[in-house]
Amino acid sequence: MADYKFPEGFLWGGATAANQFEGGYDADGKGLSVPDIIMGGTVDTPRVVTPKGVRPNTYYPSHEAIDFYHHYKEDIALFGEMGFKCFRLSIQMSRIFPNGDDATPCQAGIDFYRSVFEECHKYGIEPLVTLSHYEFPLALSHKYGGWDNDAIIDIWVRYADLCFREYKGLVKYWLTFNEINCGMTPGFGDIYGLGILPPDDWALSFGGDSDWVDVNRTFKGLHNQFVASAKAVQIAHAIDPENMVGCMIAGNATYPFTCDPADVIKAQKATRENNFYCGDVHVRGEYPAWAKALWIERGVDVEMMEDLADRDEETLLDGVVDFYSFSYYMSGATTTHADAAAAAGNVFSGVKNPYLEASDWGWQIDPQGLRWYLEEVYDRYQIPLMIVENGLGAVDEKAEDGIFHDPYRIDYMKKHIEEMGHAIYDGVDLMGYTMWGCIDLVSASTGEMKKRYGFIYVDKDNDGNGDLHREKKESFDWYKKVCETNGADISWE
Numbered sequence: 001m002a003d004y005k006f007p008e009g010f011l012w013g014g015a016t017a018a019n020q021f022e023g024g025y026d027a028d029g030k031g032l033s034v035p036d037i038i039m040g041g042t043v044d045t046p047r048v049v050t051p052k053g054v055r056p057n058t059y060y061p062s063h064e065a066i067d068f069y070h071h072y073k074e075d076i077a078l079f080g081e082m083g084f085k086c087f088r089l090s091i092q093m094s095r096i097f098p099n100g101d102d103a104t105p106c107q108a109g110i111d112f113y114r115s116v117f118e119e120c121h122k123y124g125i126e127p128l129v130t131l132s133h134y135e136f137p138l139a140l141s142h143k144y145g146g147w148d149n150d151a152i153i154d155i156w157v158r159y160a161d162l163c164f165r166e167y168k169g170l171v172k173y174w175l176t177f178n179e180i181n182c183g184m185t186p187g188f189g190d191i192y193g194l195g196i197l198p199p200d201d202w203a204l205s206f207g208g209d210s211d212w213v214d215v216n217r218t219f220k221g222l223h224n225q226f227v228a229s230a231k232a233v234q235i236a237h238a239i240d241p242e243n244m245v246g247c248m249i250a251g252n253a254t255y256p257f258t259c260d261p262a263d264v265i266k267a268q269k270a271t272r273e274n275n276f277y278c279g280d281v282h283v284r285g286e287y288p289a290w291a292k293a294l295w296i297e298r299g300v301d302v303e304m305m306e307d308l309a310d311r312d313e314e315t316l317l318d319g320v321v322d323f324y325s326f327s328y329y330m331s332g333a334t335t336t337h338a339d340a341a342a343a344a345g346n347v348f349s350g351v352k353n354p355y356l357e358a359s360d361w362g363w364q365i366d367p368q369g370l371r372w373y374l375e376e377v378y379d380r381y382q383i384p385l386m387i388v389e390n391g392l393g394a395v396d397e398k399a400e401d402g403i404f405h406d407p408y409r410i411d412y413m414k415k416h417i418e419e420m421g422h423a424i425y426d427g428v429d430l431m432g433y434t435m436w437g438c439i440d441l442v443s444a445s446t447g448e449m450k451k452r453y454g455f456i457y458v459d460k461d462n463d464g465n466g467d468l469h470r471e472k473k474e475s476f477d478w479y480k481k482v483c484e485t486n487g488a489d490i491s492w493e
């Protein structure tokens with residue numbers, strides 16, 4: 001094993017997203033947001049979307065979620081006890097501007113996040129704030145259609161500007177759009193990423209029916225997000241030179257299933273499209289050379305895209321990000337050979353890799369894939385990297401001794417942290433690691449509570465039953481040690 005050492009000031013912590021843990025969906029003036037109209041589901045039953053609004057007597061997991069809105073002091077105290085250096089959370093735009101384009105912001109929303117950030121600092125925790133994590137005021141979707149409407153750029157930049165001003169001195173690490181590349185996943189990406197609404201009762205699933213999707217709207221919507229992000233970077237720097245703004249990509253390592261050169265080319269193509277289409281615009285300020293070929297292949301209007309790229313050339317170049325952040329859960333494999341068995345996956349499905357085990361939700365566990373990803377991305381961009389999501393969704397049950405033993409989670413993270421160490425040894429500039437779902441929360445893909453990631457258990461089930469009390473799992477003490485020793489001691493008996 002390489003003799004690695006985590007850099008001083010490494011940002012150990014945990015990550016969350018407002019719509020998956022905050023609750024208080026209509027509290028204190030908050031407006032409805034797109035996730036507030038997505039019903040619960042399971043691994044076998046897709047979540048159903050009700051685009052016109054909230055239906056009576058219907059369970060929507062985001063409405064209460066784990067009610068961080070009313071438990072934040074208790075939760076942040078637990079993060080502090082674990083020794084977090086960093087806590088990733090998102091701001092819901094609909095809490096600040098209930099309709100998105102309101103003349104004045106909602107003071108209660110501004111105050112809520114200020115209290116949360118102040119609470120973090122009491123424990124020496126740096127907030128890492130995502131400005132848009134699968135969230136978009138529903139009123140904006142109804143009025144403007146979604147991110148493909150140019151008007152949204154300024155509406156959103158005004159919101160970002162307000163956040164930078166209001167939280168100056170409290171927040172210095174920012175992310176613009178969560179997993180922006182998921183916007184390219186037909187259907188899922190349109191609704192979650194771009195605020196483009198599907199037909200009534202649409203079932204949210206990867207690879208599900210997406211006949212309603214208009215690729216021109218999708219790709220234009222993504223472009224407008226790049227522009228908004230670039231403008232936000234410039235404003236953040238102008239307001240406070242201490243600000244560091246990153247992009248956030250759903251990290252995907254795709255291997256060729258065989259050494260057939262056709263498989264290698266296919267895997268290379270997947271790697272580019274999944275990771276570098278968005279990464280290049282954020283980090284280099286321009287589309288990669290092969291973007292045109294991709295637009296043609298996907299049936300996107302090339303002239304429209306070239307005009308947009310020309311229109312915004314300067315903005316994109318002047319607004320490149322300070323660091324590259326990403327989520328990493330698993331790797332995939334791809335092949336041109338039709339007989340390979342299909343594997344389940346989050347956004348990126350592929351074929352089953354016989355060398356890897358999978359989680360209960362079919363996500364292929366691959367710690368070395370994280371090392372591969374870190375080294376590949378650092379080679380390409382040479383800017384600081386940060387892992388802002390990684391973790392294991394599992395069914396946790398209380399044992400007879402009254403404790404939630406989750407050695408599988410410790411094992412998963414331990415192996416991933418080791419691979420991070422290898423990448424650091426190889427020279428990768430890694431800023432931090434915020435594991436996903438440090439406290440149990442609602443799953444984005446399935447809407448379940450049963451798919452738990454946390455060091456902290458929350459008493460709530462898939463149907464919304466439970467008293468919401470919090471309890472430490474076994475992994476809590478393990479991660480405490482990891483944070484305290486700056487990753488030098490990741491052992492566990």
Ligand code: BGP
Binds near residue numbers: 393
């Ligand atoms: C990422 C999202 C998160 C989170 C995570 C785990 O794609 O950014 O919001 O949910 O995946 O996925 P899931 O909740 O579906 O298990």
